[in-house]
C-alpha cells in the first residue's frame with residue numbers, strides 16, 4: 526500500500542440479527558477490499574472490508590483508514606462447495622432492514638412452496654429498490670431463480686405496488702419467458718411491506734402475529750438481498766456495498782436521491798454532501814425510513830441494512846405535555862419519546878395501537894394495514910393529562 530488518505534470508515538461488528546461478530550484482523554494490519562475482517566459466533570454473517578486500507582482501531586466497529594489508491598478489484602470470497610455456502614461466505618443478510626442471515630432462510634426446503642419478493646419499499650421517500658429493478662431487473666431475476674433452486678420452490682411471486690408502473694413494465698419484460706415467476710400487486714398503503722401483508726396479498730393466507738412465512742411453505746426476500754445472492758454466486762462478491770436513498774432537507778432535492786453500491790462503513794454525511802448538502806435550518810439525520818427510522822448523526826456508518834439517510838426539519842419548540850401512541854409497523858415508544866424530547870415537551874402517558882398484541886415478549890400487529898380508529902386510546906391519553914398527542918400509527 527502506497528499511502529493513506531486520512532479518510533476513516535467504520536464497519537460495525539453488528540450488522541445483522543445475533544451477537545456482534547468477532548474480528549479476524551488486528552490494529553495496524555493492511556487489508557484489501559473484500560477481505561474477511563469479522564466472523565459470527567453463532568447466528569450472524571461474515572463481514573468483509575469495503576475498502577483498501579489499514580486497521581486503526583477496533584471497538585464496536587473496525588475502523589479503517591482508507592488507502593490513497595482504491596482499485597476496483599476486490600478479493601473474491603473463499604471457495605465453496607455449493608451456492609448456499611457462497612451466500613453464507615459472502616455475508617448476505619436481509620437488506621430490507623431485518624438483517625436476518627440469508628443462507629439460513631435459503632436452507633428452508635419448501636417442497637413445492639413459494640419464494641416471494643418484497644418490493645414494497647413502503648416508507649415515503651425511499652426508492653433504491655425500485656431504482657434497482659428499473660436499472661438491473663435481470664440481476665434480481667437471477668437472484669430469485671437461485672433462491673428458487675436452493676429452496677426447491679415451485680413458484681415465485683414478485684409483490685409490487687401498482688403505482689410503480691415503469692418498474693412493472695420492466696419486470697414484465699424480464700420475466701416474459703419465466704413460467705414460474707409472476708407479478709402480484711400489493712395495496713397502495715403503509716405498511717404493505719410487512720411480511721404478513723406480502724403473504725396475505727400473494728397467497729391469500731392470513732398468518733397469526735408471530736407466525737413465520739414457513740408456516741405457509743414460503744420465504745420472503747427483499748430485492749437487494751436477491752441482488753446480493755446473485756453477486757455472491759456469479760462474481761464471488763462479498764457484501765461490501767449498500768443501496769441507499771438520501772432525502773429530506775437536502776439542497777435542491779425534494780424527492781430523494783439514490784446511491785447504488787455505497788461502500789459499507791462510509792459516514793452518511795459523505796452521501797448527504799454528494800446529494801447536494803444540508804439545507805439551511807436542517808434538523809436531525811434519520812437512518813431508515815420516515816416511519817421506522819432511528820436518530821443518527823453525520824458520522825453514522827452505512828451498514829448492510831441502511832436504507833434511508835433522511836435529513837429532518839428542526840424540531841418546533843413545544844413544551845406541552847404529550848401522550849404517545851405507538852404502532853408496531855411505525856414509530857415505537859422510544860422514537861416518539863426522542864421526538865418529544867427534541868421539541869422540549871414532556872411525555873405524560875404512552876399507549877399502543879389496540880391491534881398490537883404481545884407474542885413471546887414482543888408486541889406485534891394483529892392485522893397490519895387494517896388500521897382501526899384510535900378514539901378510545903386518544904381519550905385515555907387525554908385523561909392521563911396529555912395536551913397533545915404524537916402518533917406513530919399510520920392511520921388516524
Ligand code: SF4
Nearest residue numbers: 852853878880890896
Ligand atoms: S393496525 Fe395498528 S399497529 Fe397495525 S399497522 Fe395499523 S396502526 Fe400500526
